[in-house]
Amino acid sequence: xxxxxxxxxxxxxxxxxxxxxxxxxxxxxxxxxxxxxxxxxxxxxxxxxxxxxxxxxxxxxxxxxxxxxxxxxxxxxxxxxxxxxxxxxxxxxxxxxxxxxxxxxxxxxxxxxxxxxxxxxxxxxxxxxxxxxxxxxxxxxxxxxxxxxxxxxxxxxxxxxxxxxxxxxxxxxxxxxxxxxxxxxxxxxxxxxxxxxxxxxxxxxxxxxxxxxxxxxxxxxxxxxxxxxxxxxxxxxxxxxxxxxxxxxxxxxxxxxxxxxxxxxxxxxxxxxxxxxxx
Amino acid sequence: xxxxxxxxxxxxxxxxxxxxxxxxxxxxxxxxxxxxxxxxxxxxxxxxxxxxxxxxxxxxxxxxxxxxxxxxxxxxxxxxxxxxxxxxxxxxxxxxxxxxxxxxxxxxxxxxxxxxxxxxxxxxxxxx
Numbered sequence: 001x002x003x004x005x006x007x008x009x010x011x012x013x014x015x016x017x018x019x020x021x022x023x024x025x026x027x028x029x030x031x032x033x034x035x036x037x038x039x040x041x042x043x044x045x046x047x048x049x050x051x052x053x054x055x056x057x058x059x060x061x062x063x064x065x066x067x068x069x070x071x072x073x074x075x076x077x078x079x080x081x082x083x084x085x086x087x088x089x090x091x092x093x094x095x096x097x098x099x100x101x102x103x104x105x106x107x108x109x110x111x112x113x114x115x116x117x118x119x120x121x122x123x124x125x126x127x128x129x130x131x132x133x134x135x136x137x138x139x140x141x142x143x144x145x146x147x148x149x150x151x152x153x154x155x156x157x158x159x160x161x162x163x164x165x166x167x168x169x170x171x172x173x174x175x176x177x178x179x180x181x182x183x184x185x186x187x188x189x190x191x192x193x194x195x196x197x198x199x200x201x202x203x204x205x206x207x208x209x210x211x212x213x214x215x216x217x218x219x220x221x222x223x224x225x226x227x228x229x230x231x232x233x234x235x236x237x238x239x240x241x242x243x244x245x246x247x248x249x250x251x252x253x254x255x256x257x258x259x260x261x262x263x264x265x266x267x268x269x270x271x272x273x274x275x276x277x278x279x
Numbered sequence: 280x281x282x283x284x285x286x287x288x289x290x291x292x293x294x295x296x297x298x299x300x301x302x303x304x305x306x307x308x309x310x311x312x313x314x315x316x317x318x319x320x321x322x323x324x325x326x327x328x329x330x331x332x333x334x335x336x337x338x339x340x341x342x343x344x345x346x347x348x349x350x351x352x353x354x355x356x357x358x359x360x361x362x363x364x365x366x367x368x369x370x371x372x373x374x375x376x377x378x379x380x381x382x383x384x385x386x387x388x389x390x391x392x393x394x395x396x397x398x399x400x401x402x403x404x405x406x407x
Contacts, residue, residue, distance in 0.1 A: 190381065192381065192400070192401040193380060193381065193401050193403075193404060223356075223361075225354075225356045225357075225361070225363070227354050233354065233356075233363045233383075233385075235385055235397075251321055252318070252320075252321065252397065252399060253399060254363075254383045254385060254397070254399035256352065256363075256365055256383060268365070268381065268383075270365075270381060270382060270383040270399035270400055271320075271399055271400075271401065272320040272321045272400065272401040272402065272403065273401065274401060274403050275321065
């Protein structure tokens with residue numbers, strides 16, 4: 001079942017990001033180079049339209065809807081023999097005073113048949129939901145947006161804040177191979193009462209139960225304090241959405257983070273994650 | 280309100296932790312403001328000094344006969360309005376076995392009193 005989500009910080013006002021997301025849906029090719037897709041709008045209605053996308057490797061109908069209050073452009077797959085579900089491009093405003101707007105691309109599809117992922121018509125969706133493809137797509141959009149207008153912040157984010165925020169965003173996609181790139185080889189990683197693990201491999205091995213259980217998570221940072229340029233404390237609420245029933249748990253969490261050479265050298269997570277693993 | 284000197288809020292937190300070590304809840308709750316908030320793990324926040332007493336005694340202290348706190352980091356932010364305390368708590372159970380759990384507390388101060396205390400930890404091994 002193709003599912004992927006990826007978020008990045010974008011150094012532009014929310015309104016400017018929204019405008020480009022909207023234009024990109026209404027007028028593909030204007031901002032992002034066309035991938036040889038032939039697009040035809042069949043129907044327009046209040047708040048959106050129905051379009052047909054045709055290319056060598058895909059043929060699909062999408063109901064495109066705009067929800068400005070939520071910052072979301074939603075592409076709902078229609079009349080597709082293999083899948084139903086949505087692709088969402090979303091911008092959320094910064095939650096704390098030092099943050100930037102966050103741009104999220106999500107693909108969340110359910111197969112209509114048991115072997116959808118194996119069929120040739122499913123390949124485009126399976127490829128599009130690969131973590132690296134998703135990251136490329138959202139980063140491509142970020143570059144377009146940031147190049148299209150003047151930079152947003154007058155006070156640049158400190159490099160250590162940026163590393164920590166990007167590390168959390170990478171963790172949200174549940175793509176642990178990408179997440180561990182933020183860690184040194186001898187990094188110390190301590191998740192509450194679980195045994196301390198060392199380095200990227202230790203984190204990957206220790207995360208398997210977590211990845212099996214959690215579909216995605218979102219970090220709502222309340223405070224990110226810098227003790228010095230390499231030591232930070234982050235107070236937040238983390239939303240965990242469980243795979244089996246899509247139940248959401250909003251849990252308080254506090255991390256202490258030590259950086260070395262702009263990678264994480266020591267991360268200690270203080271929270272009670274147990275409700276997510278309980279029935 | 281008079282400006283605090285650096286370290287003043289951290290000293291208050293150290294004093295509070297000392298009182299918790301001595302299980303002196305009567306003195307400990309006097310270090311909180313009347314309208315304080317106290318949140319332990321995922322439990323809803325308790326309000327007021329009596330709320331702190333109830334929460335601290337129900338969540339921490341009934342399963343154990345004592346505890347000690349090894350402070351590993353104590354930091355002030357925002358001119359002492361915020362104190363973060365990272366530690367390991369050694370709980371001594373009624374059968375004298377010791378259970379050590381990692382914990383970080385975040386305090387918001389009002390003058391020298393604690394207006395808000397948030398305890399970030401997983402206490403579940405205590406209840407097993």
